[in-house]
Amino acid sequence: MNIEVTEIRKQFKTPVPKEGRFAGLRTLFSRDYTVKEAVRGISFQVNSGEFIGYIGPNGAGKSTTIKMLTGILHPTSGKVLLGGMDPHKERRQTVRRLGVVFGQRSGLWWDLPVKDSYDILTEMYGVTPTDKKRRLDQFAELLDLHEFWATPVRKLSLGQRMRADLAAAMLHDPDLLFLDEPTIGLDVNAKRNIRQFLKILNEQFGKTILLTTHDMDDIEQLCKRVMVINDGELSYDGTTQGLRDSIGLPTLIRVTYRGVFHIPEHSQTNMPIHATKVQDNIVTVEANRQEWSTMDILRELEGWGEIDDIDMAEPDFEDVIHRVY
Numbered sequence: 001m002n003i004e005v006t007e008i009r010k011q012f013k014t015p016v017p018k019e020g021r022f023a024g025l026r027t028l029f030s031r032d033y034t035v036k037e038a039v040r041g042i043s044f045q046v047n048s049g050e051f052i053g054y055i056g057p058n059g060a061g062k063s064t065t066i067k068m069l070t071g072i073l074h075p076t077s078g079k080v081l082l083g084g085m086d087p088h089k090e091r092r093q094t095v096r097r098l099g100v101v102f103g104q105r106s107g108l109w110w111d112l113p114v115k116d117s118y119d120i121l122t123e124m125y126g127v128t129p130t131d132k133k134r135r136l137d138q139f140a141e142l143l144d145l146h147e148f149w150a151t152p153v154r155k156l157s158l159g160q161r162m163r164a165d166l167a168a169a170m171l172h173d174p175d176l177l178f179l180d181e182p183t184i185g186l187d188v189n190a191k192r193n194i195r196q197f198l199k200i201l202n203e204q205f206g207k208t209i210l211l212t213t214h215d216m217d218d219i220e221q222l223c224k225r226v227m228v229i230n231d232g233e234l235s236y237d238g239t240t241q242g243l244r245d246s247i248g249l250p251t252l253i254r255v256t257y258r259g260v261f262h263i264p265e266h267s268q269t270n271m272p273i274h275a276t277k278v279q280d281n282i283v284t285v286e287a288n289r290q291e292w293s294t295m296d297i298l299r300e301l302e303g304w305g306e307i308d309d310i311d312m313a314e315p316d317f318e319d320v321i322h323r324v325y
């Protein structure tokens with residue numbers, strides 16, 4: 001299911017708090033407002049089957065955007081279309097085709113065993129018993145749900161809860177998934193499981209996924225495209241690699257030399273390539289790949305001595321993001 005967003009804005013009006021006697025009551029009836037424009041004219045299109053990262057610093061407007069996309073909030077102006085439908089006006093039809101997961105809170109019934117929550121959800125969405133069984137079998141295997149099938153949701157570990165929530169969001173087989181911080185607070189293993197599942201949903205089941213996260217490994221491992229929102233406006237919309245390139249952080253290269261090597265004077269200064277550290281026979285070099293090709297870099301490094309081993313690392317994506325924010 002595709003997404004078409006045209007110039008959406010969201011303003012929140014909050015009454016200015018009054019002081020003195022009956023402050024609460026006077027605030028309630030006050031006509032003095034401050035206006036916060038959380039989203040300031042955002043447009044983008046998402047094609048069916050894309051996996052997109054939606055990132056930005058705290059308070060940038062990510063959740064507000066997601067709420068407008070899912071029809072929970074109505075934009076102050078602008079238009080959202082999901083598969084050609086307005087999620088606010090045609091709520092019933094769109095909800096059937098949407099799956100939403102908020103990492104911070106569960107969409108399941110806290111005191112009920114996981115399987116009972118699934119019974120309620122499938123009933124609510126009118127999923128046939130055959131479809132229900134087929135999907136649950138599939139998700140149980142992919143997400144290892146059996147180990148906590150009969151456990152009340154409140155007793156689940158965070159990782160289990162997230163797996164249970166993801167399966168719940170998929171029970172009515174939505175085309176489009178909105179995920180808000182699905183890996184928040186999880187350990188490395190649990191993150192890996194969730195990412196694997198999301199990859200399968202996108203690549204094998206063809207689901208369109210919009211992922212909000214503060215975890216840059218999520219973005220690197222899952223999303224080809226990333227949108228960056230900053231203070232209510234889109235500051236980048238393009239490939240993940242393109243974002244890395246546009247920042248132009250240096251590639252780190254570790255070269256191990258065999259025997260004697262010589263680092264020329266000029267490579268210590270502001271060249272496209274320069275040595276930053278020498279330890280025994282290992283030289284760490286920073287190279288600007290926009291100015292020099294990999295071949296140029298190798299040729300230069302070979303000129304310094306006989307290379308025994310070489311190891312190249314792209315700049316850490318976390319560092320890239322710091323530059324964008």
Ligand SMILES: Nc1ncnc2c1ncn2[C@@H]1O[C@H](COP(=O)(O)OP(=O)(O)OP(=O)(O)O)[C@@H](O)[C@H]1O
Pocket residue numbers: 012013014036037038056057058059060061062063064065
């Ligand atoms: N209901 C509301 N009333 C008033 N202001 C709001 C409301 N909801 C959000 N805001 C404000 O709008 C701005 C954007 O908030 P939003 O929750 O969309 O940010 P976010 O990018 O999701 O942040 P985070 O990464 O911290 O979750 C913030 O300044 C926030 O305080």
